[in-house]
Amino acid sequence: DPSTGKYTVSFIEGDGVGPEISKAVKDIFAAAKAPIQWESCDVSPLFINGLTTIPQPAQDSINKNLIALKGPLATPIGKGHRSLNLTLRKTFGLFANVRPAKSVQGYKTAYDNVDLVLIRENTEGEYSGIEHVVSPGVVQSIKLITQDASERVIRYAFEYARAVERPKVVVVHKSTIQRLADGLFVSVAEQLSKEYPDIEMQTELIDNTVLHTVRDPKKYSDVVVVCPNLYGDILSDMNSGLSAGSLGLTPSANIGHKVSIFEAVHGSAPDIAGQNKANPTALLLSSVMMLNHMGLTEIADKIEQAVFSTIAAGPESRTGDLGGSASTSSFAEAVISRL
Ligand code: NAD
Numbered sequence: 001d002p003s004t005g006k007y008t009v010s011f012i013e014g015d016g017v018g019p020e021i022s023k024a025v026k027d028i029f030a031a032a033k034a035p036i037q038w039e040s041c042d043v044s045p046l047f048i049n050g051l052t053t054i055p056q057p058a059q060d061s062i063n064k065n066l067i068a069l070k071g072p073l074a075t076p077i078g079k080g081h082r083s084l085n086l087t088l089r090k091t092f093g094l095f096a097n098v099r100p101a102k103s104v105q106g107y108k109t110a111y112d113n114v115d116l117v118l119i120r121e122n123t124e125g126e127y128s129g130i131e132h133v134v135s136p137g138v139v140q141s142i143k144l145i146t147q148d149a150s151e152r153v154i155r156y157a158f159e160y161a162r163a164v165e166r167p168k169v170v171v172v173h174k175s176t177i178q179r180l181a182d183g184l185f186v187s188v189a190e191q192l193s194k195e196y197p198d199i200e201m202q203t204e205l206i207d208n209t210v211l212h213t214v215r216d217p218k219k220y221s222d223v224v225v226v227c228p229n230l231y232g233d234i235l236s237d238m239n240s241g242l243s244a245g246s247l248g249l250t251p252s253a254n255i256g257h258k259v260s261i262f263e264a265v266h267g268s269a270p271d272i273a274g275q276n277k278a279n280p281t282a283l284l285l286s287s288v289m290m291l292n293h294m295g296l297t298e299i300a301d302k303i304e305q306a307v308f309s310t311i312a313a314g315p316e317s318r319t320g321d322l323g324g325s326a327s328t329s330s331f332a333e334a335v336i337s338r339l
Contacts, residue, residue, distance in 0.1 A: 004037065007294060010061045011038040014071025016268025017278035017328075022071050024280035024332035025287050028306075031336040034291065034299050039065060043073070045084050052087045062092065062259055067294065069287055070263040074270070089122055094254035094261060095149060096156045097122045097232065098289070101239035104249060106312025107322060114217045114243035118225045119160060120232025121153040122254060127229045145181040145228065150188040156255060157226035158196040168200040169193075170220070172209045172227035172235070185228055206231050210238065217242050240265065248278070248321045251285035253293065262290040272320075276327040279319040281307055284335075306338040 001008060013022040029036055041058045062068050075083040088094070097120040103113055130142040157169050171189040175182035186203050193201035206227070212219055213235075227235065240250040247266040254261045264282035272278055284307050291300035310317050310331065317334045318324025326334065 001037070006035045006037045007067070007296075008037050008039050008065050009290070010041040010058075010065045010068035012041045012043050012058070012068060012070040012073075014268060015074040016072060016270050016273040018071030018073075018268060020274070020276060020328045021264070021278050021280035021283045024328055024335075025069070025283055027332050028284065028303060028335050028339070029287070032299060032303055032306075032339050034303070035296065036291075038069075041068065043084065043088070045087065052084060054084075054087060054091055059091065062261070066259050067290060068259070068261045069283070069290055070261050071283060072264060072266060072268040074268040086127075088261060089254060092254075092259040092261065093123075093256040094259065095121070095123050095257075096153045096255040097236075098160065098253040098255060099232075099236040099239065099250070099265070100289070101236070101243035101250060103243050104311050105308055107244075107318070109242075109244060111217055111242050113221070114239075115221045116213070116217060116225070116239045116243065117160070117164070117166065117223075118227070118232060118236045118239055119153065119157045120227060120236060121149060121229045123229070124149050125229030143178070143181055143230075145184050147184060147188055150185045150228075151192065152257075154185075154189050154192050154226055157224050158192060158199055161199050161224040162196070164224075166222050166224050167198075168202060168223040169196075170209070170223045170225045171201065171203045172206050172225055172231055173203060174206050174231075175203075176205065182228065189226075206235070209235065213238065214242065236265075246279075246321050247282065248319070249281050249285070251282055251289050253286070253289050260290075260293060262286040262293070276329055277320055278328050279321050280328055280332060281311070281319075302339060303335075306335045309338050310334045 013019045039061050041061045043054050043058045046053045073084045099118045101116040124144045126143045128144040132140050134140050161169050173182040173186050175186050250265040252265050288300045288304045315324040317326050319326050
């Protein structure tokens with residue numbers, strides 16, 4: 001907005017703890033004088049002809065602003081409609097899910113100095129939702145891999161590696177068994193790597209990736225891992241466990257050709273909702289990824305450092321999930337005092 005010098009971002013506050021952690025982000029952004037104005041966006045789903053649909057005003061807001069920050073959305077169980085998160089991915093063509101997992105200084109976990117980046121294909125594989133009962137007791141589930149979807153996510157991984165100055169892309173697969181499907185993913189990577197002579201490309205079987213990562217995560221500190229959907233789902237949670245031990249710290253980005261949506265990895269935490277207990281760090285670090293994506297790196301660093309130094313300050317300034325006694329709002333105030 002040229003009149004205010006601010007960027008407008010759609011904000012989906014989400015369910016459960018969503019509004020509480022969203023308020024923390026808004027307060028911290030205001031105190032940090034981040035050049036962002038929020039446009040509140042209600043994505044309560046509509047069910048039209050059996051399809052889960054995002055309300056038109058929310059779609060219009062996100063299509064106009066191109067960037068959204070999103071709190072967790074609760075998925076109603078067993079009502080026979082698609083999860084809203086999946087609907088958002090499909091609606092906006094969010095083909096890559098970026099999941100960094102980094103140790104938090106001053107908060108001791110089983111591993112020190114973990115610094116992992118994983119990019120997961122977000123649209124197909126085992127998540128295409130094509131399943132049939134062939135005969136009673138026999139089901140078939142289709143894993144769909146296409147050249148187009150593989151190419152756009154692997155290309156994004158090379159571009160991301162270049163942007164964050166990591167010299168190597170590791171393509172994780174199981175093409176010894178999934179010969180055609182993962183074989184296609186690997187061969188697309190081999191083709192594309194010719195366009196990125198400055199980035200090394202290595203292919204690795206998923207079982208080896210798991211073994212090597214849990215043995216010594218540092219081996220992956222200077223690489224970007226890219227993989228098909230299901231492997232990425234599992235590996236990224238493992239990485240979060242290695243780096244933080246808590247999903248309350250893990251941010252993510254969903255990247256499309258036009259729109260990108262940044263969100264915490266955790267869910268709506270119904271057990272602690274409305275109690276001023278939730279840790280807003282994951283949504284805050286997602287907002288930091290968003291600022292970096294927008295090129296606002298200085299303000300991103302300022303907020304990130306204030307968050308990390310608050311966590312490092314000790315149990316009084318940490319929320320309950322990190323063994324501390326702070327509330328959502330007192331944590332936010334502590335971050336603001338460190339900006
Ligand atoms: P959850 O992540 O909501 O909760 C798991 C545990 O982690 C709970 O004990 C919770 O209290 C704790 N937790 C989560 N976030 C926390 C935070 N910020 N601070 C402190 N503790 C935190 O997972 P769930 O219980 O399996 O799912 C609850 C709902 O969230 C479901 O409806 C599910 O579909 C939805 N969900 C949404 C998303 C998303 O929007 N991206 C992701 C996962 C789950």
